[in-house]
Amino acid sequence: MKIALLGYGKMGKVIERIALERGHEIVLKKDEFNTYDGLSTADVAIDFSVPTAAVSNISSCFNNNVPVVSGTTGWLEHFDEMVALCNEKQGGFISSSNFSLGVNIFFELNEYLAKIMSQFDSYKVTMEEIHHTQKLDAPSGTAISLAKGVIENSNYANWTLDQAKSNEIHIEAKRIGDVPGTHTVTYDSIVDSIELKHTAHNREGFALGAVIAAEWLAGKTGIYSMKDVLNLK
Structure with a gap:
């Protein structure tokens, strides 16, 4: 080819x-x-x-x-x-x-978890993404895709890099060294937390x-x- x-x-x-x-x-x-x-x-x-x-x-x-x-x-x-x-x-x-094949499986798990968690109002979802310092856009496209996956399967309406309203997902974007890409979706309540995480080891x-x-x-x-x-x- x-x-x-x-x-x-x-x-x-x-x-x-x-x-x-x-x-x-x-x-x-x-x-x-x-x-x-x-x-x-x-x-x-x-x-x-x-x-x-x-x-x-x-x-x-x-x-x-x-x-x-x-x-x-x-x-x-x-x-x-x-x-x-x-x-x-x-x-x-x-x-x-x-x-990444792993990230696309991660996308599917994210959507499935969002459907389950949409029944439980006591959990608040947040996201964190970490990339290398040469990455030009923030948040990453992967983080945006993850946020959209939650929004389409829950009552959340939007994502933001700023202080989140009750119906928004806060994304924290970090730029550190030569990190290929780490994405974490967290559901947090006063009694426990559930994390879904993907870490790329290289490109x-x-x-x-x-x-x-x-x-x-x-x-x-x-x-x-x-x-x-x-x-x-």
Whole structure:
């Protein structure tokens, strides 16, 4: 399979190594200094760039009939535009805040726990996420996905980084050293606490999941999620 890498930072380099180990070919390594030359020859693109480049990268994929897997976060105010363009061009698209197989299982557990805990008003939910100091957006896209998973399965209405109201989930975002990503969902009452936690040990899990998603998406059209890739629906 021919893969275009859109974004060639730390994650892009790990994705490249894993893709090559799995027998794939890299036909483009796009960073801020080069063009999209070679994109049209790709079977699929993987976008792990920066928020300011994501829309251009994803649009270029659809305009070149290349399905795209995007793990870039912080640009989702343009998500509906990209979905519309994908549908117009009959493209293929997977966007996820986190491609780690473990995190996507964690998402499912989070939603299941939220359904159970919605019956018990004595518990208040809070979240904490810790990432490396180079991460540009806060809270993380993974933390936002976790909050949405709770909101969709409970009486909470919103999340906030500030002081939370009774119907809001407070997210504490920390930036420490070279932490790949730690996310904790806590249900706290006066008698006890329940914690659901995922700790990434390195970037390998994110990269492997992205390559697996690209392998699954190649040759397909439509809008999909990691639930489709991992058959979690």
